[in-house]
Amino acid sequence: xxxxxxxxxxxxxxxxxxxxxxxxxxxxxxxxxxxxxxxxxxxxxxxxxxxxxxxxxxxxxxxxxxxxxxxxxxxxxxxxxxxxxxxxxxxxxxxxxxxxxxxxxxxxxxxxxxxxxxxxxxxxxxxxxxxxxxxxxxxxxxxxxxxxxxxxxxxxxxxxxxxxxxxxxxxxxxxxxxxxxxxxxxxxxxxxxxxxxxxxxxxxxxxxxxxxxxxxxxxxxxxxxxxxxxxxxxxxxxxxxxxxxxxxxxxxxxxx
Amino acid sequence: xxxxxxxxxxxxxxxxxxxxxxxxxxxxxxxxxxxxxxxxxxxxxxxxxxxxxxxxxxxxxxxxxxxxxxxxxxxxxxxxxxxxxxxxxxxxxxxxxxxxxxxxxxxxxxxxxxxxxxxxxxxxxxxxxxxxxxxxxxxxxxxxxxxxxxxxxxxxxxxxxxxxxxxxxxxxxxxxxxxxxxxxxxxxxxxxxxxxxxxxxxxxxxxxxxxxxxxxxxxxx
Numbered sequence: 001x002x003x004x005x006x007x008x009x010x011x012x013x014x015x016x017x018x019x020x021x022x023x024x025x026x027x028x029x030x031x032x033x034x035x036x037x038x039x040x041x042x043x044x045x046x047x048x049x050x051x052x053x054x055x056x057x058x059x060x061x062x063x064x065x066x067x068x069x070x071x072x073x074x075x076x077x078x079x080x081x082x083x084x085x086x087x088x089x090x091x092x093x094x095x096x097x098x099x100x101x102x103x104x105x106x107x108x109x110x111x112x113x114x115x116x117x118x119x120x121x122x123x124x125x126x127x128x129x130x131x132x133x134x135x136x137x138x139x140x141x142x143x144x145x146x147x148x149x150x151x152x153x154x155x156x157x158x159x160x161x162x163x164x165x166x167x168x169x170x171x172x173x174x175x176x177x178x179x180x181x182x183x184x185x186x187x188x189x190x191x192x193x194x195x196x197x198x199x200x201x202x203x204x205x206x207x208x209x210x211x212x213x214x215x216x217x218x219x220x221x222x223x224x225x226x227x228x229x230x231x232x233x234x235x236x237x238x239x240x241x242x243x244x245x246x247x248x249x250x251x252x253x254x255x256x
Numbered sequence: 257x258x259x260x261x262x263x264x265x266x267x268x269x270x271x272x273x274x275x276x277x278x279x280x281x282x283x284x285x286x287x288x289x290x291x292x293x294x295x296x297x298x299x300x301x302x303x304x305x306x307x308x309x310x311x312x313x314x315x316x317x318x319x320x321x322x323x324x325x326x327x328x329x330x331x332x333x334x335x336x337x338x339x340x341x342x343x344x345x346x347x348x349x350x351x352x353x354x355x356x357x358x359x360x361x362x363x364x365x366x367x368x369x370x371x372x373x374x375x376x377x378x379x380x381x382x383x384x385x386x387x388x389x390x391x392x393x394x395x396x397x398x399x400x401x402x403x404x405x406x407x408x409x410x411x412x413x414x415x416x417x418x419x420x421x422x423x424x425x426x427x428x429x430x431x432x433x434x435x436x437x438x439x440x441x442x443x444x445x446x447x448x449x450x451x452x453x454x455x456x457x458x459x460x461x462x463x464x465x466x467x468x469x470x471x472x473x474x475x476x477x
Contacts, residue, residue: 116407188375192368196368196460197440198437198440198441198443198444198453198456198460199440199443199444202439202440202443203436203439203440205439206431206435206436206439206440207431207436210430210431210432210435210436211429211430211431213430214429214430214431215430241343242340242425242432242434242435242438243340243389243390243391243393243413243424243425243434244391245339245340245346
């Protein structure tokens with residue numbers, strides 16, 4: 001894998017072959033994806049099911065709030081790196097309120113008061129700065145990514161409270177809880193996706209790539225306040241291709 | 257006095273600029289608004305109709321689903337969707353197979369999204385606005401309010417089909433359904449040909465009907 005990554009880093013610019021083949025590392029990716037899927041089916045999903053069965057949803061959302069709060073410094077860092085002072089103030093406020101009145105982050109008092117969390121990470125920041133994502137990349141255990149987002153994940157992990165201030169064993173423990181809690185919240189969604197999809201690998205790849213493009217563009221998801229009517233931001237889709245019939249250009253109007 | 261003249265000139269210049277800006281913007285606004293209004297209205301109507309069915313008391317799950325299916329069949333342009341989803345591969349299907357695919361894909365979507373109706377928990381949908389797109393399409397932006405998916409964005413790509421605005425794509429949290437299925441179907445068609453895709457759809461639809469409303473699998477219960 002390292003060899004392929006370095007070929008990408010040293011070789012042709014990402015855009016030149018991204019257009020030709022959206023997934024040049026497909027065979028390696030599919031192997032890792034199958035591995036991750038096996039780990040999930042045999043280990044993570046059963047653990048998450050037991051967790052989901054044992055803990056009431058209120059407790060699960062508290063755990064989610066707690067780990068989200070610990071990760072807020074990373075979000076704050078990316079607000080600042082992307083030049084978003086408004087969001088930075090929001091996330092700082094969230095951290096201050098939730099860490100104190102919210103009992104060390106267990107309760108999202110800021111969210112209840114209308115200060116919503118922002119969703120920024122280093123992969124997005126690099127994207128905003130113009131760094132191309134590079135080819136789709138599936139990481140062992142970590143799942144869908146890209147060279148850019150993989151670098152971002154490392155940086156973000158270092159910028160969380162547990163990644164930076166706490167010792168390694170505690171940090172690993174918190175990360176494990178975070179992972180199981182997240183997986184428990186996705187039990188139905190993942191089951192549905194596995195059953196409904198025609199090619200689960202392609203389903204995940206397409207969703208990941210579209211979702212990340214949207215996040216980097218801060219897409220069409222309107223920020224609180226401004227009405228998107230006549231909004232300037234372009235959708236992250238390759239529209240002309242997506243919403244165009246091949247035979248339409250020839251004037252062949254199908255009357256359905 | 258000299259300063260008076262300066263102010264006078266500045267005032268006139270400001271007025272002139274303001275007039276020019278208005279002259280440019282008024283026709284733009286006038287042209288943009290009627291474009292999106294019918295699509296917005298159609299989306300709002302469809303959402304209201306679906307929410308009314310979800311909130312109506314005393315319906316069985318099957319009745320609820322049948323009514324929502326009817327709304328969906330009126331409001332979605334499944335014919336266009338199935339063409340978009342096949343993309344370039346459509347030429348590999350015979351005319352009959354294209355029709356067969358359209359029917360199977362419609363049933364598939366109905367099965368997949370129909371069973372989600374049962375997990376409705378009083379969330380509502382807020383229509384945020386709309387944007388005119390290329391080819392005369394309009395995207396209507398909405399957001400889920402409340403429930404498990406609070407804050408999730410759902411955008412509807414609408415197209416005017418003979419005077420009626422219908423949905424041709426649903427974009428959930430920036431992920432276009434048409435794009436996602438196009439990629440998956442492209443992969444299946446490449447490996448197994450059109451017949452392989454039709455077979456898989458039939459298989460999934462048969463399964464969807466067989467285990468209609470399966471009990472949620474709760475471990476340890």
